[in-house]
Each structure stands twice: as C-alpha cells, then as structure tokens.
Amino acid sequence: MDEPRGRGRPRKNPAAPARWTPPEGWSRLVAWISPEEKKALKHVAVEADVSVADLVRSLASGLAEGVISHEELLGHVSRGKQVMEKIPxxxxxxxxxxxxxxxxxxxxxxxxxxxxxxxxxDGTNVRLTVRSGRLVRVEKRRNPSKAQKQQGIVDGWYVDTDESSADDKWILAAAGNTDVSEWPDGEHPCEALGPRIQGNPLALDDHLCVPFDFQxxxxxxxxxxxxxxxxxxxxxxxxxxxxxxxxxxxxxxxxxxxxxxxxxxxxxxxxxx
Known part of the structure; x- marks a missing residue:
C-alpha cells in the first residue's frame, strides 16, 4: 500500500533542487514571527492558493501601487497592537x-x-466600525479561557455581537445610542458604559460608547x-x-x-x- 503523499506541490524534476532567481534589484526580507502568526499566514496563503512569500509580496505590491495606503495599513497595525495586547x-x-x-x-x-x-x-470593551458617519459593525472583546491561557494564548480578540443574543443586548444599546456621525472611518475600540453594564459605577442614565482613540x-x-x-x-x-x-x-x-x-x-x- 502506497504511503499518502504529504501536502505541497511536487517539483517538475524531483532530483533537482528548487531554485528561483529574483529580478535585478530585488532584495530579500527576513522577519521573525511567532508560531501562531506563521500558522495564520499559512492559512491565508492556502486559501489564496499562493505561497507565504507571495502573500507578503502582494501586500508590499499593494502598498507600492497605491491599492492600500500606508496610513490604512499603519492604522490597522496600531489599533491591533494597542487594543488586543494586554495593557500592563x-x-x-x-x-x-x-x-x-x-x-x-x-x-x-x-x-x-x-x-x-x-x-x-469601567465598562465593557467593544469595537465599533464606522463608514461615512454610519455604524456598520459592533464587536465585543473575548478573553482567552483558562485552558487557552495554559496553551499560551494570553491576548484577547474581537467577535461579532448578535442581535438575538440577550448577552449582547446592552452592548448593542450602547452602540445604538452613540453618535458616530462625526467619527472618522475606521475601527474604533471603545468602552461601552451604562445602567446595565458592569454595575454602572458612574451612575449613568443611559448606555453609550466612548472611543479610546479620541474621546x-x-x-x-x-x-x-x-x-x-x-x-x-x-x-x-x-x-x-x-x-x-x-x-x-x-x-x-x-x-x-x-x-x-x-x-x-x-x-x-x-x-x-
């Protein structure tokens, strides 16, 4: 019985080592990443049917050709680092x-x-996505469980709220009561506050969200x-x-x-x- 073949594309000539000659003027970029980051990159690369190198190069190409601006990229990186990493x-x-x-x-x-x-x-950490002065997405923070922490997962992440979920009722109420008409486009980490959130230590009369980045x-x-x-x-x-x-x-x-x-x-x- 033949052994199952591993993942990957076979070489046209298995006896010859894989070689690739970069175009003139190209340079090599090396970066250290965590196992989780490597896994995430590989997952996206597999979905796109490209190599990780091509995936990274496509991002650089997008920046060079103006498909994505450096302000947009830095905004996402900054928000990701500031919000999801635990504040010491x-x-x-x-x-x-x-x-x-x-x-x-x-x-x-x-x-x-x-x-x-x-x-x-003192409230609940949420993230509001705004486009053209309109609220288009409401997310809540999810922290790792005890088992996940034991696995080395220490930083939280955001998940979508559910309008049919009783757990999300007051978060959505806070988001709905927040005037975002003058907010810049983007994903804004916020604190959801109000009478039914975290015991309402500030004794507020209604629910609302306060963005960390500018208010x-x-x-x-x-x-x-x-x-x-x-x-x-x-x-x-x-x-x-x-x-x-x-x-x-x-x-x-x-x-x-x-x-x-x-x-x-x-x-x-x-x-x-």
Missing part, C-alpha cells in the same frame, strides 16, 4: 494580586515622565509614584461623570505604548489611609 499594570503584584511599590520594567517610561494620563472607564478624558498633573498615585486615586473625580470616583488612569506614550493603574489595585488598607 504599572507595578508588580503580591500573592493577593495587589500592587506593591515595585515598578514594572516595561512601564519605566511612565516613571520617567513620558506620556499623558487619561481616565480609565478618553485627559487627566492633568497625574503623580508618577506609588504613594502619589495611591492617594491621587482615592479622591480622583470622574471627568466623564462628575460626582463619582474614576476607576483609574491609563498612561499613553506617543509611540503607542500604554500602562494602567486602578484604584482597587492598591491594598484596601492603603487605599483607606
């Missing part, structure tokens, strides 16, 4: 999962004074130390809903990096001090 907390945590006065190395830029602070809103409330003169932030957050009034405490602060670096700290991250006894 400023300080290390103890065995009770509360922060201690030990800054995390990747957040050193915050303590060096870089970036600006915005109010962290997050800026907070001035934010301290950059453990003690300073601890005390600052015990009295920080929400700019979005005056009269209610803000959940925390998200620091934004000009290059797209972010870092966060929440009032409840600190030990309860310290927060009450």
């Amino acid at each position: 907390t400023l300080f290390e945590r103890d065995e009770r999962f509360q922060v201690v006065d030990r800054p995390r190395a990747e957040c050193a830029w915050v303590f060096d004074g870089a970036g600006v602070g915005t109010e962290k809103l 997050a409330p800026t907070v001035l003169d934010v301290p950059r130390s453990y003690q300073g932030l601890r005390e600052f957050l015990t009295t920080l009034d929400s700019k979005f809903s005056p009269g209610h405490l803000a959940e925390g602060i998200v620091f934004h670096h000009p290059d797209g990096r972010r870092a966060k700290i929440k009032r409840k991250d600190f030990p309860r006894s310290a927060a009450a001090a």
Whole structure:
C-alpha cells in the first residue's frame, strides 16, 4: 500500500533542487514571527492558493501601487497592537494580586515622565466600525479561557455581537445610542458604559460608547509614584461623570505604548489611609 503523499506541490524534476532567481534589484526580507502568526499566514496563503512569500509580496505590491495606503495599513497595525495586547499594570503584584511599590520594567517610561494620563472607564470593551458617519459593525472583546491561557494564548480578540443574543443586548444599546456621525472611518475600540453594564459605577442614565482613540478624558498633573498615585486615586473625580470616583488612569506614550493603574489595585488598607 502506497504511503499518502504529504501536502505541497511536487517539483517538475524531483532530483533537482528548487531554485528561483529574483529580478535585478530585488532584495530579500527576513522577519521573525511567532508560531501562531506563521500558522495564520499559512492559512491565508492556502486559501489564496499562493505561497507565504507571495502573500507578503502582494501586500508590499499593494502598498507600492497605491491599492492600500500606508496610513490604512499603519492604522490597522496600531489599533491591533494597542487594543488586543494586554495593557500592563504599572507595578508588580503580591500573592493577593495587589500592587506593591515595585515598578514594572516595561512601564519605566511612565516613571520617567513620558506620556499623558487619561481616565480609565469601567465598562465593557467593544469595537465599533464606522463608514461615512454610519455604524456598520459592533464587536465585543473575548478573553482567552483558562485552558487557552495554559496553551499560551494570553491576548484577547474581537467577535461579532448578535442581535438575538440577550448577552449582547446592552452592548448593542450602547452602540445604538452613540453618535458616530462625526467619527472618522475606521475601527474604533471603545468602552461601552451604562445602567446595565458592569454595575454602572458612574451612575449613568443611559448606555453609550466612548472611543479610546479620541474621546478618553485627559487627566492633568497625574503623580508618577506609588504613594502619589495611591492617594491621587482615592479622591480622583470622574471627568466623564462628575460626582463619582474614576476607576483609574491609563498612561499613553506617543509611540503607542500604554500602562494602567486602578484604584482597587492598591491594598484596601492603603487605599483607606
């Protein structure tokens, strides 16, 4: 019985090594990618019936010929990195999962004074896609399960909402109540807020979505130390809903990096001090 043949296209001359001579002036590009990224590229390449190299080259060709602009590409890359990657907390945590006065190395830029602070809103992470001032898609964030985390999947992803699902009712209500007529075209990560979302800590009267990329409330003169932030957050009034405490602060670096700290991250006894 013959053994099943593996995937791939046989060479015209199996005895000869595969060779390809690039056109004059061409150069070779090498990049390191994760196993998951490699798998994703291969999946798309198989669907398109091309090699991974041809797939990457088609993207470069699209940029060179103006089929896709560099602004569009960078926008997708930036949004993907900023939204889906987990935002690190400023300080290390103890065995009770509360922060201690030990800054995390990747957040050193915050303590060096870089970036600006915005109010962290306590709701549900969603993504709204807008075209010509109209809402065309509503997605919600899905976080990896415990089993998936054990498999090395740590970052979340977005899935479509379902109008017939009770779980998505209030997310869709928030999206429907949000005026996007002046929003730029694109995919906008947002926080969905309102009476039926996350206990409504800001005591809002209705549901709506606040985009992270251009409407997050800026907070001035934010301290950059453990003690300073601890005390600052015990009295920080929400700019979005005056009269209610803000959940925390998200620091934004000009290059797209972010870092966060929440009032409840600190030990309860310290927060009450």
